[in-house]
Amino acid sequence: MRERTAIAVGVDGSWADNGAVDWALHESEVSAAPIRVLHVLDDRPPIGPYFNFPGANAAAKQLIDDVREYLDQHDSAAQHTGAVLSGPPAHTLAGSTAGDRMLVVGRRGRGVFGRLLIGSTAEAVVHESDTAVVVVPPKWKPGDPQAPVVVGVDDLERCEAAVDFAVRFATERGAPIRLVHIWDVPRMFTGDEAAAVNTVDLARHYHNQRVDAIIRQCRGKYPEATFAAELRRGHPVAGLTDATVEADGQLLVVGGRAHGRIMSTLLGGTARGILQHATCPAAIVHQQQPAHSR
Template identity: 40%
Template sequence: MKPDEIVVGVDAAWRRSGALDWGLHEARLRRRPLRAVHVVDESLRSDDFAPIRLDGQVVRPSPIPRNDRRLVDELEEYLAGADPALDLAADLMIGAPGHRLAERSASAGLTVVGRRGIGGFARLLIGSTSESAAVHGDGPVVVVPNGWQPAKHASAPIVVGVDDHDQNDAALEFAFEMAAVHHVPLWLVHAWEVPAPYTWNAPVANGMREQWEQAARQWLDTVAEQWHQKHPDVDLRHELRQSHPVVALLDAADATGTQLIVVGGRRHRLPGLMIGSVARGVLHHATVPIAVVHEHRATEPNPGQ
């Protein structure tokens, strides 16, 4: 796999999903190769051959279902007519879809999944495969709502959330890159709240509110200035909101009509805690594409060193 490759996870509902169109739009802008990856869910297959012993272990070989092969053929045909000048192809993998896409993201420049596939319940805002890929992926993983048409939002700004507790570099680098590639403004959004110990003490909180807001504004101004010096060609704007960070980002997205919300991803090293509550909250409630940007594992410091 090429390190600048765009990987798009697809299933039988790919024509209704906005993921492939979003990925193709990005591939055209960046002139990057794209792979549409369909993962055959091994847990749903019941047509296994009889077990055999291979290298001392018992394995159960399975054929690729005909419908899945046909799906890949359809994808190849669609991609062949999408842009002859680009390197576009379809791949087939076997395994747990979310897990395999997260694995594939480690060597991709960008991974894209649809918000919901053909499985699950209608009331779920995000499918399990998409959530797994976004939570456990490596590098930037973009989750695209079904039916999203990127061309209709081509001039809309990018919104990125920044906070003063975690590393923002990966998310900010990706957000600035997206804004530069799309030639659109970038909004840095920072939220502040009354510290928890003071939420039940209104007189003290009211007396400190101006001080807390000023400190938050100074921090945001400093971050904006530092990053604007790195990327002077990007039309950078920043906004401070007194709100829960999830609410602040969703409200900013509505106010700006954004085409993409960018949040930092990996916050924890424990399994099951791969993203913070803000990223997870936005992931579950956003109605526009959201990029969850993880630091690549290879670049993370080893806590044992």
């Protein structure tokens, strides 16, 4: 049975150009999920005689109305609602979208969303949100719906939520899934040239075995999906973004709140690198920890 939880989309004054609304609309057309249009008014406004909170609230409501009017212009648009929220931006946005199908934001914007990928707000949203966060590059337009969905994987247990998300997204479109595993050997183990060759060969063999195990597990758990796997040596950001470009991927999915080369650094430089440099929308999907380990 198709899930009907909402697609939440965070908007600001740049919504017509930043791609998030169009991506959410396209996702709604495919999944038949309703859309929730959200704007956050920071409850810590600038102190001074020029800030008018009632005026800002009225402008925010008009912004929501403008986006919903745009959605109404599309015959295939699903049901949609809108809301102006007030509070600390990241915490408010993350908390208000708990239980939603996903939260969609644009890579570039103004105000709260303009800072999303260049400061602490992005890390806070991704860290606090239990919902998948999809970041859309500017002026995104629909492409081939059957283009691959690329997933960065460490092992299935640590990125199961990301693979679940990718499978649902891909199977709704009849698209294949490309699992990409990034590996490398720390420089401290490759200092001696003679020993380095053996070390690299052993590491490559080990990671090949891991990838083989992952794809077997995925094919067993998700028989409805089509999988391919790829092993790449190098840095996670370059490896994942390059793999996505070469595959002409429509979405890059990575997991969070786990361990491993990709996952453990996700809320640091790797996350910012992937989200800033990916040429297609990128989704961060948290792996929930067991209750006893929280």
